[in-house]
Amino acid sequence: MSLTDKISERVRAVPRSGIREFFDLVLAAGDVISLGVGEPDFSSPWHIREAAIHSLEKGQTSYTSNLGLLELRRSISKYVKNFFHVEYNPNTEVLVTVGVSEALDIAFRSLLNPGDEVIYHEPCYVSYSPTIYMAYGVPVVVNTKGEDDFALRAADVEKAITPRTKVIMLNFPTNPTGSVMPKAELEGIAELAKQHDLIVITDEIYSELLYDDRVHHSIAALPGMKERSILMHGFSKAFAMTGFRLGYACSPPELTEAMMKIHQYSMLCAPITAQIAATEALEHGAGPMEQMRKAYWRRRNMVVSSLNASGLSTFIPGGAFYVFPDIRSTALTSREFATKLLEEEKVAVVPGTAFGKAGEGFVRCCYCTSEEKLAIALERIGNFAKRYQR
Ligand code: PLP
Numbered sequence: 001m002s003l004t005d006k007i008s009e010r011v012r013a014v015p016r017s018g019i020r021e022f023f024d025l026v027l028a029a030g031d032v033i034s035l036g037v038g039e040p041d042f043s044s045p046w047h048i049r050e051a052a053i054h055s056l057e058k059g060q061t062s063y064t065s066n067l068g069l070l071e072l073r074r075s076i077s078k079y080v081k082n083f084f085h086v087e088y089n090p091n092t093e094v095l096v097t098v099g100v101s102e103a104l105d106i107a108f109r110s111l112l113n114p115g116d117e118v119i120y121h122e123p124c125y126v127s128y129s130p131t132i133y134m135a136y137g138v139p140v141v142v143n144t145k146g147e148d149d150f151a152l153r154a155a156d157v158e159k160a161i162t163p164r165t166k167v168i169m170l171n172f173p174t175n176p177t178g179s180v181m182p183k184a185e186l187e188g189i190a191e192l193a194k195q196h197d198l199i200v201i202t203d204e205i206y207s208e209l210l211y212d213d214r215v216h217h218s219i220a221a222l223p224g225m226k227e228r229s230i231l232m233h234g235f236s237k238a239f240a241m242t243g244f245r246l247g248y249a250c251s252p253p254e255l256t257e258a259m260m261k262i263h264q265y266s267m268l269c270a271p272i273t274a275q276i277a278a279t280e281a282l283e284h285g286a287g288p289m290e291q292m293r294k295a296y297w298r299r300r301n302m303v304v305s306s307l308n309a310s311g312l313s314t315f316i317p318g319g320a321f322y323v324f325p326d327i328r329s330t331a332l333t334s335r336e337f338a339t340k341l342l343e344e345e346k347v348a349v350v351p352g353t354a355f356g357k358a359g360e361g362f363v364r365c366c367y368c369t370s371e372e373k374l375a376i377a378l379e380r381i382g383n384f385a386k387r388y389q390r
Helices: 009-013 018-029 046-057 070-084 099-111 128-134 154-160 183-195 253-266 272-284 286-309 334-345 371-388
Strands: 094-097 117-122 138-143 165-171 199-203 229-234 247-250 363-366
Touching: 009 128, 018 334, 046 272, 070 094, 070 229, 070 247, 070 272, 094 099, 094 253, 099 128, 099 165, 099 199, 099 229, 099 247, 099 253, 117 128, 128 138, 128 165, 138 154, 154 183, 165 183, 183 199, 247 253, 286 371, 334 363, 334 371
Parallel strands: 117 138, 117 165, 165 199, 199 229
Antiparallel strands: 094 247, 229 247
């Protein structure tokens, strides 16, 4: 008997994440400076950990409402109103999930019939295309370009719309490029969504991590968009809470109810300890978050100027904690660059192709590493780039 034959065709067809595959090589290489994993190097701020510890001391170890603790949903609603300028009713329009990861999965599963198309932009976060596909949807890619600092243009989105399009998926600031969305393009995409009666899913996970006095705009806040958007956000990045596995989806009641049905049967609820910690983060986390954001900003400046000086042309990303240098001045593909850099200099970066074909010619460097380690890694990358310059 072949167990592989028993696996569903869709799951068999989905490749493993290119990041994971690459990180097996990193583990084997040992003693490496990693600019690889997209995860804060800070522990969750102490007041958040303390809230989690106290909740355990008090014996708060039960299930919660399927939607999540009402106190947390109220905090989310208040936070989203202040930060994104969209109002959601905590009783009917907020669902607490196990990270943005779960929110994505249940959103696609609740919206898509077999063959429905989802337009999304590449290079992008590795899970969009497989998650759409496993929900029986058809992922439709719009490529963004290095020459255009990986901005998404409404005109390109328009060209990808067909009678089967149901959803447009956005992520700004973007993983892996750090690109932010010009407001005019966001407005253009909102008009397209209204004109073609489409749902927009907006993954806002990096929205607090913006630099150079930028102000974040969510498409859900534009006129006529709340009623056709699912706004997703989480605690992993700006609050440095990846291990708590907590996120949320805000949407009109019909969509929240649909997602809640899947969540109820598959997850039941998000962990209560994480929900209590997240409430603390929203209520009192602004100060520590700002300190981390400033540290990321300093590191971004350091990394961008060093890579440019090394001949790896790097645009200044407006947000997130990634830079996406152009490595085409070397004679290497993205994969060769990352593999040889790892072997020869013991520095891990991720090949741009892990984020879609449009990532060829680029690598992703995550600067969630101390400035001391970054300085060493950048010197090694500089030596490496010189060696392989065309
Ligand atoms: N969305 C984007 C764009 C990400 O980069 C990530 C993680 O790297 C996620 C979602 C997953 O986030 P979470 O930890 O909330 O599941």
